[in-house]
Structures are given as C-alpha cells and as structure tokens.
Amino acid sequence: MDMVTTKYIGKKPKLENPILIEGLPGIGNVGKLAVEHLIDKINAVKFAEIYSRDFPPQVFINTDGTVKLVNNEFYYWKSKKKNQRDLILLTGDYQGLSSQGQYDLVEEILNISEKLGCKEMYTLGGYGLGHELEEPKVLCATTDKKLVNTMKKHGAVFKKNEPGGGIVGASGLLLGLGKLRGFQGTCFMGETPGYLVDPKSAKAVLKILMKVTNVEVSLSALEKKAKEIENIAHQLREIESMPKDKAEELKYIG
Amino acid sequence: MDMVTTKYIGKKPKLENPILIEGLPGIGNVGKLAVEHLIDKINAVKFAEIYSRDFPPQVFINTDGTVKLVNNEFYYWKSKKKNQRDLILLTGDYQGLSSQGQYDLVEEILNISEKLGCKEMYTLGGYGLGHELEEPKVLCATTDKKLVNTMKKHGAVFKKNEPGGGIVGASGLLLGLGKLRGFQGTCFMGETPGYLVDPKSAKAVLKILMKVTNVEVSLSALEKKAKEIENIAHQLREIESMPKDKAEELKYIG
Amino acid sequence: MDMVTTKYIGKKPKLENPILIEGLPGIGNVGKLAVEHLIDKINAVKFAEIYSRDFPPQVFINTDGTVKLVNNEFYYWKSKKKNQRDLILLTGDYQGLSSQGQYDLVEEILNISEKLGCKEMYTLGGYGLGHELEEPKVLCATTDKKLVNTMKKHGAVFKKNEPGGGIVGASGLLLGLGKLRGFQGTCFMGETPGYLVDPKSAKAVLKILMKVTNVEVSLSALEKKAKEIENIAHQLREIESMPKDKAEELKYIG
Amino acid sequence: MDMVTTKYIGKKPKLENPILIEGLPGIGNVGKLAVEHLIDKINAVKFAEIYSRDFPPQVFINTDGTVKLVNNEFYYWKSKKKNQRDLILLTGDYQGLSSQGQYDLVEEILNISEKLGCKEMYTLGGYGLGHELEEPKVLCATTDKKLVNTMKKHGAVFKKNEPGGGIVGASGLLLGLGKLRGFQGTCFMGETPGYLVDPKSAKAVLKILMKVTNVEVSLSALEKKAKEIENIAHQLREIESMPKDKAEELKYIG
Numbered sequence A, B, C, D: 001m002d003m004v005t006t007k008y009i010g011k012k013p014k015l016e017n018p019i020l021i022e023g024l025p026g027i028g029n030v031g032k033l034a035v036e037h038l039i040d041k042i043n044a045v046k047f048a049e050i051y052s053r054d055f056p057p058q059v060f061i062n063t064d065g066t067v068k069l070v071n072n073e074f075y076y077w078k079s080k081k082k083n084q085r086d087l088i089l090l091t092g093d094y095q096g097l098s099s100q101g102q103y104d105l106v107e108e109i110l111n112i113s114e115k116l117g118c119k120e121m122y123t124l125g126g127y128g129l130g131h132e133l134e135e136p137k138v139l140c141a142t143t144d145k146k147l148v149n150t151m152k153k154h155g156a157v158f159k160k161n162e163p164g165g166g167i168v169g170a171s172g173l174l175l176g177l178g179k180l181r182g183f184q185g186t187c188f189m190g191e192t193p194g195y196l197v198d199p200k201s202a203k204a205v206l207k208i209l210m211k212v213t214n215v216e217v218s219l220s221a222l223e224k225k226a227k228e229i230e231n232i233a234h235q236l237r238e239i240e241s242m243p244k245d246k247a248e249e250l251k252y253i254g
Helices: A027-042 A099-115 A145-153 A170-180 A199-213 A220-241 A244-253 B027-042 B099-115 B145-153 B170-180 B199-213 B220-241 B244-253 C027-042 C099-115 C145-153 C170-180 C199-213 C220-241 C244-253 D027-042 D099-115 D145-153 D170-180 D199-213 D220-241 D244-253
Strands: A004-008 A019-022 A045-052 A058-061 A067-069 A072-077 A087-092 A120-128 A138-142 A184-192 B004-008 B019-022 B045-052 B058-061 B067-069 B072-077 B087-092 B120-128 B138-142 B184-192 C004-008 C019-022 C045-052 C058-061 C067-069 C072-077 C087-092 C120-128 C138-142 C184-192 D004-008 D019-022 D045-052 D058-061 D067-069 D072-077 D087-092 D120-128 D138-142 D184-192
Touching: A004 A099, A019 A027, A019 A099, A019 A170, A019 A199, A027 A087, A027 A120, A027 A184, A027 A199, A027 A220, A045 A099, A058 B170, A067 B170, A072 A099, A099 A170, A120 A170, A120 A199, A138 A145, A138 A170, A138 A199, A145 A184, A145 A199, A170 A184, A170 D058, A170 D067, A184 A199, A199 A220, B004 B099, B019 B027, B019 B099, B019 B170, B019 B199, B027 B087, B027 B120, B027 B184, B027 B199, B027 B220, B045 B099, B058 C170, B067 C170, B072 B099, B099 B170, B120 B170, B120 B199, B138 B145, B138 B170, B138 B199, B145 B184, B145 B199, B170 B184, B184 B199, B199 B220, C004 C099, C019 C027, C019 C099, C019 C170, C019 C199, C027 C087, C027 C120, C027 C184, C027 C199, C027 C220, C045 C099, C058 D170, C067 D170, C072 C099, C099 C170, C120 C170, C120 C199, C138 C145, C138 C170, C138 C199, C145 C184, C145 C199, C170 C184, C184 C199, C199 C220, D004 D099, D019 D027, D019 D099, D019 D170, D019 D199, D027 D087, D027 D120, D027 D184, D027 D199, D027 D220, D045 D099, D072 D099, D099 D170, D120 D170, D120 D199, D138 D145, D138 D170, D138 D199, D145 D184, D145 D199, D170 D184, D184 D199, D199 D220
Parallel strands: A019 A087, A019 A120, A120 A184, B019 B087, B019 B120, B120 B184, C019 C087, C019 C120, C120 C184, D019 D087, D019 D120, D120 D184
Antiparallel strands: A004 A045, A045 A072, A058 A067, A072 A087, A138 A184, B004 B045, B045 B072, B058 B067, B072 B087, B138 B184, C004 C045, C045 C072, C058 C067, C072 C087, C138 C184, D004 D045, D045 D072, D058 D067, D072 D087, D138 D184
C-alpha cells in the first residue's frame, strides 16, 4: 500500500486552467473554515478523496451513525462568468502527522491538480499572534515576485521577516514544492489569536480571495459563527478573571 | 522484510460466507476480553499468526518458561446451526504502534479475511467515560445506514456526536478501510470507566454480539472476573480516601 | 540504501555448527559486559560490522583521535576441545532505536548467523529489579520446553510470570524471530538493580554460560570492575543520605 | 518520491580533486556560520540544492515576500593559486530530523561529492561546554591517524575522550560513512557555551581551516557579529542577576 491513495468519485472533472484553493486544519482552523464556507456557498462538487497512512488510524461518526475514514477531499467548481476561473478546492480532516507524510500528501495534491491542468494556487491559513486583536490583517507570501504587488493592491500585507518561522505545513509546502514544478501561488494567512477556531479571520482571508478570484459569496454565516466564538471567548475571559474558587464552581456547573 | 507477515498454521480453513469478529487491546481491554472469551467458549481453532515490525520488539514468557513473539492471532469456527454463520476471530497482544503500522496491520487483516470469503465484520472495543458507571451501555457505529436500525433493535445505542473523537485504532480503521473495499461492518463499544480492564463491559458487548450472530455462550467466567475487578477497584478507592500516611503504609504492605 | 548493511572484514569464517552468543547494550549493560569480557578472554576474531540507519547518526572518537561509526560487531572463535562448539559473538554500541529498526537488525543478525551454519543461540541481558540485591540470580527463558530442564540443572532460575513484561529488545527478539526460523535458544537475564553498569551481574551470567558451553575463562577482570562500581554506588548512597547542603557541596567538588 | 532529491542549477561544475567543506546548523550554529562566511568571502557559486522529506514541511519567506522551501545548498569554488585546491561547500537550513533522514542526507552528500571527484573533507561544528569561556579552542577528530599530527601542527586540539559522546549529526556522520567509502576527513569543533549563535567560535574554526586549505579571507565580519552577540549575552546576564521584579519589567519593556 502506498503512503497516499486517491479515490475518485465518478468521472474526473474536465476543467479549464483551474486554480487550486487549499484550506486544511491548522492554527485557528482559518484555512479550513474559509474553504469549507466557499465550497458550501458555491455548491462545489466533490470528485476525489485522499487517504494517507500518515493520517491518524481513525474514523469519524456521521450524524446518521455511519463511519467515515479520515481523509482530504477535492471539490471542483466551473466558472460562471468571463472574469472567473474554474476552481479546485481542497479541504480535509488532517494534515500529515510526520514530515514525510506531509511531503507525500502535498506531492499527491500537486499531482492531481497538475493532471487537471492546474498551474496556480491559493493556500489559506492562520497566523497565530498569541494575543487578542481587533481587525485581523491578512499576511501574504508568494512564489513569484510579481505576485507580491498584485496581492498588495488587494489589501494583503507583506511584513518583512514575518512570519519569522516561515510557513509550516501544507499551505507552505504546497507553495514550496509547487514552485519547484513551475506552479505560481500565493499563501494568505489571516491573523488570529490562535486559541480558538477563528471564523473572523477566515472571513478576512475570504474577502481577499474573493477579490483575486472574482468569485463572490455571502459571508454572513461566517459572521454568525464569529459572533458565537466571541461570546465563548468572552465567557472564558470572565472565568479566568474570577477568584479561583468561583471559577472552579462555574466550570463544575457548566 | 515486509512490515506485516502472516504465518499460517496448517491448512487455510474453508469457510462459508464468514463474519470477522475483532477484539484487540484497547481501553479497558473490552474488545480483547470479549473475543478471547468467545474463542474459549466456542473452541475456535487458531489458523494464522500476524507479526508486524511495528509491534514492540518483545517476547512474552509462557508459563512453561518458553517465549512467544508478540503477535495477532486468527481463529475460525464453523457454524453448528442454520441460523448461524462461520466466524473468523481476531485478537492479539498489540495494535500497531504508529499510524502507518495500524494501516498496514488492518489492510493485512482485511486481505486475509477477504481471501476466506468474508465481507462482513463486527469490531469490538471500549468507550472510555473517565468515571464510574452502573450498567454499561453499548454504543455503536456502522458502515451502512441500514445496519443502524438492525443494531438499535438488538439494544445498541447510537448517540449523536458520540464518541466525539470518532473511533481511533483497529476497531475504527477496520470499518473505515473495509468500507472502501465493500465490507459491511459494525463496531460495538462497551462503556467503561477506562481505569482497569473491564470484563463487565466485555460482557455487555458480548450480549449484543450473541444476539446478532445467534451464537450463545455462557458469560459466567466474565461475570466472575468482573467481580474480582470490582473488588480491586473498591480497595483502590478505599486507599485513595484514606489519610495519606495510612494509604502509603497499606501500599507498602500490599 | 537498506536499513541495515553488513560489511565483512576479510573472508567469511568457516565454522562448524556454531552457537551465537549475543550481548548488546541494555539494562545494567549486563549482556554487553559479559560478551565483551568473553571476546577479550578467548581472543575472538572480528569478522563483520553491521551498520543501521536506525542507529543514532553518531561517531565515537577512538583514543588515537580517529572516529568510529557506531555499529554492531560480529566475532568468531574456533573450539579448542571436543566438548566445545565454535562460537559467533555479537556485541555493539546500540540496539535499534525504533521497533522497525530492532526487527531489521535482528533479522540481519539471524541471516548472517544462519549463513554460517548456526541454529542455536544464547542471548544475554539484565533483569532490572529497581532495588539493591546481594547475589544476582540468573533468570532464563527458552525457545523450547526441553531446554528449560537443561538450564535449570545449570543453575538458571525460571520464575512463573517473570519477567512480567516479557523480554524487550534484541535478546528477546532474537529468540522470538529465531524460533520462527527453527533456531533453538536461551536468554539468560542477570538480576541487577539497574541503576549502574553491573559487572557483578555480568559475572553471574557468564558463570552459567561457561557451564553450558564448556568454555572457561577467568572472571577476575569483571570482579575488579564490580568492586569499582560497588565503591561508586557506596559513595552515591552516602551523598544521598547526607543533608542536602553538604551533598551539593560534595558534588561540586567532585 | 525518494527521501532525498537533488536539483542541479545549471551545469554540474568540473572540479579537480576538490575538498568538501560542510557546515550545517548545530550547536552555536558554529559550522553554518563558518561556511556561510567562507562562501560569502570567496564568492562561491551555488550549483545544487538538496530537498529531503525528512526536513520540516516548511518554507522560509525571503525579504521580497517570496517563499523558499527549506533545503541544503551546494556551492563550488575554483582554486586561484597552486597551493590551493578546488572547494565544494555545503550549508543549509536543517539537518535531517530522524536518524534515517540523517543517514539518507549524508549518503546523498557523499554521492554528489564523489561524482565531482572529491575524496577529502572538512566538517565544521561546535562543541558545547555549557559555560562561558575566554578563547575557544578547536577540537578535532579525523578518519585517519596520520591526519591527527597534521591537524595538531595547525593548532587543533585532541583531548582524550572528548567529546565524550562522540560527534552526533552530519559532521560526525560524514566522517563515519565517508571513511567506509575511502574518504579522508577531519572534523573541527569550535568550543562554545552553546547558549547563543557563536561567531567567535566560528572564527576560531575558520582560522584553522584557512591554514589547512591555504584559502585566506577577512574575518572582520565575523568579529563584528561576535561583538554584537557579546553585547546581547552581557545584557542577558545583567537581567538574570537582577532582582526578579526588575528583570520582569525590563523584559516587558524590551
């Protein structure tokens, strides 16, 4: 058995010069939230599942009581307007657990995308600040210098030496390994405290992605989720600022 | 050397439409206890051993002073009545230590079962609650929606979003990877505190398994073991509620 | 590159029905001390080195300033008397770091031994008690029931359910994987506190090994080392029983 | 995909009897600082990049906003004088993360060097003392006994049993695996406290390397960096010796 296996669902889609958009789990789950929201809003169609021996040996349980082996999932979407492009969308339950698993998974994603004629990509993720913030900015890094100016015009931020540790995980590796194959790509990283899932940061990332792809969707569902998370964060802060006895008690009741 | 090696003992059995029943070590050792009890009571016959380079590099010592390399073991049982089916039973010393080892082991189990004509399975395990409980319920997850109703009729419980983390390990992976090959299967998870081996939970799991397979065995040996464990648990709780000095002393004497 | 590589030094030895004796690093370094002492006393000849990608990426520095890649080393010895047998001796710097590395290493040791006509082995190790002891006994486990009685006659001890965790590492795995290939073998485990290297335990193991192989060597060098270790242990115990301030001071001076 | 992949940039260089000089990240980053300084001063030319699935799945971000997949880099330099030799220089972002990754990487470095006609090497690293020191000495280990005297003449230090743990990582493994292929080599280890990057130790290492290679470069840039680090170290020591409250405050301001 190979490290990574792809199972197509039905026929392979025929796409014209498509763009890959990736959002896997990561800090604040920013990328995953953003791509899942997009898939939902544009009614993208699932066409393949990737399984990896480097994912945890785990099934999730669907609401109907059936199981689902953890995987990554490919969707596609055909453009509706002249100024749009076909899209390949990738999300999933996990990234690879080990370095080797990450490299194998990303090579497979690039293989499949390449076969569908794809040579461009946007990868989405979070940039963990470790503190609260008002309005999340969207940091950016690209495979090509000429893309830097384009992204700046759309509001993406380039900070010298940030992220200082570079980009770790699929969002970075897709750009890095993709560049070696001649892919052009951009990574959007939404600022996030990083403590909780962060729909607000996902929204900020999607706003820029909508500009560069000319694909517009309603963001109200993300806004609603962001409100909910804000309430939870507010409650957690209150508990933390309480005298310890009372905090314990509340947690117990909760 | 391959990651996983199977050594047959004597001839491969000829089975008719057999059902695989798996119980490997895990939380409360529920699955292992249940399958070992069943093997013992129905006099199932060992026909193969699986060795894996992802098991610990370890031998156990038999009571006669000889060694036994850690492994997984396959047994079979031929049905005696019209409403029964042939059985393949799997238990063992370990699951794979790593993700890749788990995937390799489970693929091998499926390969061997498939060659024997098997397309159905029950996987048995525990569901750790982290607290004491009166009567363990048996949670359930399946590969197919239509199996959900059948299992409910036999007393299995489907709780929405439980287990929240899905099923990790061989019991889950067998369903997940099996489903991709067209296997039908059900996982029974006996509730257990998860602190000690739990024959009471194993008994609850076997009760349902007996209903769905029409294979009936006496559970009195498990009941006896459950009593013993209950006594041990009782003693441990007493020690914990003692003043620290006295508890230390008792442990020393014990 | 394979996981494990063997490099022969000069010609392969021609041996008659040789016995493999293994002693790699482990608890109290009992096995390694014993085999190294034996190699030294009988002037065994090195004939091969095993390198493994699962050993640490490390060289040791010889006393002359040159480096030595960490490895395992094979020696041989030709019998001098009728009641003796040719010997293959294995010792080394490390065991494999991972489960897979252990299995690969042990398979290679068995391959090389088999090619030299070997079908019997003694594996040597320590049995950690976690407390001081007077005279170390030598526990024993075998591949075959008939060997149990033989070993008992020579003074080896079989305790029911001990070691409870079986034997972990090369000494156990050689018996386990060897048994699957038709090797006969015995593991001698010298009792040891397990805190320090333990020449006294190594001596106890060698005493029995000398009886079963009819190869006799002086053990005085081991006895001398045992004295030295005893002195160190004595000093450590004194420091531990001192008031903390004084102990710190002594450690600083030392 | 192989564990390790090499991508040549332009044509392979034609070199005459070149010497490999390696300096990868490690304690005090001594080796990496030294080789990077040398590459910079002699205007060595990059000719190949090594990628490994055992490096972290990570890209760094260049100052212009573009990404760079983490790698190791090969440079070459053609000798200018009769008493000099052509050089191959290796530096990079990471060493392999696992034992196997280290062995694979080092084998690849040796393969590439061998194809370019190289049979000699200097590997550079740090020797962590865990305490401050005045003038760092340069410890040494070699593949061949006759090299020991040569290196002593140039001021390298051989201390019996130091480093006690041998040399762990690429600098040691290159010597160890290289020796098995008939490479001759020497490892220079600059003493370093090991707390911070240590340009002073890198300078000491380069001084000896300059003598043995007859390649002379200005070390003033390293001296300047060493001053900066010394200032930082000084400030850290001051903070540590302050009363705790004040120290916290300063860290906060800083």
